[in-house]
Amino acid sequence: MRRQRLKLLALIAIFAVPMIVAWAMVEWRIGIPEQRTAHGELAPEVPGLAEWPLDGGRDALKPGDWVLAFDCSRDCEMLADQWWRLHRALGREAPRVSRLRIGGEGPALPGESLAQWARTPDWQTPGRLWVLDPRGEVVLTYTGEVEARDVLDDVNRLLRMNRDNPGASELEVGQR
Structure with missing residues (x-):
């Protein structure tokens, strides 16, 4: 017992x-x-991309991509170049990310979509960067003074933690 x-x-x-x-x-x-593991800030008050007051730009984004959206109302040439370089630094993960430049003058850099604010929302500040998930929801936001290296670390971590479904391509091949 x-x-x-x-x-x-x-x-x-x-x-x-x-x-x-x-x-x-x-x-x-x-x-x-x-x-802290992320350098950016969470911003639950920022609506999804579909609700942003934008003229153009959204249609050119590939569905299922992560999006780096940045406000280009000041120092536009420098910011556009900085985020283009960050996009290139992603290496083989770069095709999973799209860039959306909001505001500014001049032509789009390779792989960049252009949009303008229809009206300026209260949550927008000049030079701000937003990282959006494939559904268009804001994951992280950064001020204009953020180091590109910190953003690269966060984006790499997000992409690593949110892999594409590796079985999806095998499933498509098996259905043919």
Whole structure:
């Protein structure tokens, strides 16, 4: 009878101890990293791309792509070149990302879509960059003073964590 009770207590401990340890970690902040993994800011108040007051530009974006949208109302030539270089630095992941330049003068750089603000929204500031997911929702936002290296780190992390479905192309081949 004693052996059965020990087995029951061991079984209860297997499930209870991790819960107690997790609760203690959260309650007393033990073993939880304090560092940030993203350099950008979350912006839940920014609506999805479909609701942005834009003239043009959205139709040229490829469906299913991540989007780097940036406001080009000041220092446009420098910003456009900076985000073009970042796009090139993505290497083999670059085809998964599109760039949307909002505002500014001059022709579009390769792989860039142009749009203008129909009206300026209250959440927009000059030089701001937004990273949007394939559904058009804002994932991260950056001020105009952000380092391109920090944005590259974040975009690489997002692309790595959100891989394309590798089985999708195999499924299409199998259906032919």
